[in-house]
Amino acid sequence: MDQTHPLTTTAFELPGYRIVKSFGVVRGIIVRSRSIIGNFGAHIQSLFGGNISLYTSLCERARDEAFSQMLSHGGALGANAVIGVRYDATEIAPGISEVLCYGTAVLVEPQRN
Numbered sequence: 128m129d130q131t132h133p134l135t136t137t138a139f140e141l142p143g144y145r146i147v148k149s150f151g152v153v154r155g156i157i158v159r160s161r162s163i164i165g166n167f168g169a170h171i172q173s174l175f176g177g178n179i180s181l182y183t184s185l186c187e188r189a190r191d192e193a194f195s196q197m198l199s200h201g202g203a204l205g206a207n208a209v210i211g212v213r214y215d216a217t218e219i220a221p222g223i224s225e226v227l228c229y230g231t232a233v234l235v236e237p238q239r240n
């Protein structure tokens with residue numbers, strides 16, 4: 128499946144499509160750590176308040192990679208869509224976080240009117 132595939136949703140159905148087959152749960156998981164330099168820069172940003180862009184960018188990259196892995200997993204099974212997409216994140220150890228993206232891989236076809 129292509130990373131920009133439009134047939135991914137947090138909902139459990141896709142308007143205009145019908146589910147033909149379900150392949151079950153697919154997932155992508157990334158474990159990230161913050162570097163000493165990144166932590167130092169983020170601490171400086173935190174002194175001024177507001178968005179800490181170094182952490183925002185780290186989190187966004189981790190979510191994007193987990194999402195891409197999930198799509199690849201679905202594509203390998205023969206799916207052309209993923210429904211019920213969710214994210215979860217857990218701190219495994221200080222400074223080390225896991226980001227999980229998961230959903231149900233399905234084969235869909237356009238509904239006939």
